[in-house]
Amino acid sequence: MSWVVDNQLTRFQKFCVNVIKCGPIPRHIAIIMDGNRRYAIRNKMGKTEGHTKGFERLAECLLWCRELGVKEVTVYAFSIENFNRTIEEVDTLMSLAKEKFERVFEEKDKIMMEGIKIRVIGNLSLVPEDIRILLAKSVLLTKDNDKSILNIAFSYTARDEIVHSMKTVVEGLESKKIKPADVDADLISYCMYSNQSPDPDILIRTSGEVRLSDFLLWQISQHTQICFTSVLWPDFSIWHLLGCIFKYQRAFPGLKKYADECQSNRKKLNDRITSFLGDIEKKRMEQMEIYAKT
Numbered sequence: 158m159s160w161v162v163d164n165q166l167t168r169f170q171k172f173c174v175n176v177i178k179c180g181p182i183p184r185h186i187a188i189i190m191d192g193n194r195r196y197a198i199r200n201k202m203g204k205t206e207g208h209t210k211g212f213e214r215l216a217e218c219l220l221w222c223r224e225l226g227v228k229e230v231t232v233y234a235f236s237i238e239n240f241n242r243t244i245e246e247v248d249t250l251m252s253l254a255k256e257k258f259e260r261v262f263e264e265k266d267k268i269m270m271e272g273i274k275i276r277v278i279g280n281l282s283l284v285p286e287d288i289r290i291l292l293a294k295s296v297l298l299t300k301d302n303d304k305s306i307l308n309i310a311f312s313y314t315a316r317d318e319i320v321h322s323m324k325t326v327v328e329g330l331e332s333k334k335i336k337p338a339d340v341d342a343d344l345i346s347y348c349m350y351s352n353q354s355p356d357p358d359i360l361i362r363t364s365g366e367v368r369l370s371d372f373l374l375w376q377i378s379q380h381t382q383i384c385f386t387s388v389l390w391p392d393f394s395i396w397h398l399l400g401c402i403f404k405y406q407r408a409f410p411g412l413k414k415y416a417d418e419c420q421s422n423r424k425k426l427n428d429r430i431t432s433f434l435g436d437i438e439k440k441r442m443e444q445m446e447i448y449a450k451t
């Protein structure tokens with residue numbers, strides 16, 4: 158299945174999308190796509206097929222988000238912890254990733270026409286080289302698109318991301334690009350892999366597990382509506398998505414008040430920090446170029 162699926166919403170679904178669009182629409186939704194293997198067992202299929210169905214659901218969910226006007230989606234595609242699964246399963250997930258990221262180039266015209274920017278957040282040094290090249294090339298290919306953003310957390314855990322951010326801060330201090338007084342929670346946020354994204358408005362986890370599993374822990378700590386649902390990811394439908402957005406809309410006045418307070422408490426960046434952050438972004442894109450050319 159393609160990354161960009163054709164719009165197949167029924168009239169009734171379109172009507173409901175338009176009703177939901179009368180209320181506040183989240184700018185950024187994060188998703189823990191859990192339950193692929195249980196779906197496979199339940200439907201008497203192999204694990205590979207369960208994960209493939211999971212990808213198909215992701216492609217559809219991205220379409221629903223575009224229809225709803227949700228600008229940014231972040232998905233947990235592969236956790237660093239997932240490297241501890243059996244060799245067969247890690248290979249299956251890697252093969253699926255390889256196939257899907259090769260498709261990015263086959264579907265280049267569609268992706269560019271839809272203006273989809275693909276970003277990858279995670280520790281790419283742990284990823285097999287052939288996949289790392291494809292991930293880096295996908296990021297570089299789509300870097301100037303800005304209509305909708307898909308952040309793929311691959312070889313990611315939040316604790317690894319926080320450690321990465323702290324190391325970046327320490328490097329900045331050691332090279333004297335920043336001063337100890339510049340270090341605060343905002344600076345740590347700006348040094349995360351996800352520093353280009355606003356904090357998620359909604360976090361969805363499917364499959365009935367009520368855990369955060371080391372996903373975006375820093376970013377969801379303040380004003381994110383968390384939505385746990387028992388549906389297995391391959392069975393996630395537009396109705397589940399609309400239900401989560403409806404919950405967000407009901408909570409919106411309180412969430413917005415808190416989000417506005419957080420925003421107004423942010424300090425204005427000084428020139429030193431601005432230049433340091435510019436260097437980080439430049440380095441990150443240079444690293445992508447290096448990975449892509451390996």
Ligand code: FPP
Pocket residue numbers: 190191192193194195196208211212215233234235236239253254257258309364
């Ligand atoms: C969790 O279900 C799902 C994963 C670990 C993989 C998620 C990946 C996809 C949906 C495919 C996306 C692919 C790309 C290339 C973006 P689980 O395996 O933990 O299932 P279980 O909870 O039922 O055991």
Ligand code: MG
Pocket residue numbers: 191192193
């Ligand atoms: Mg699971």
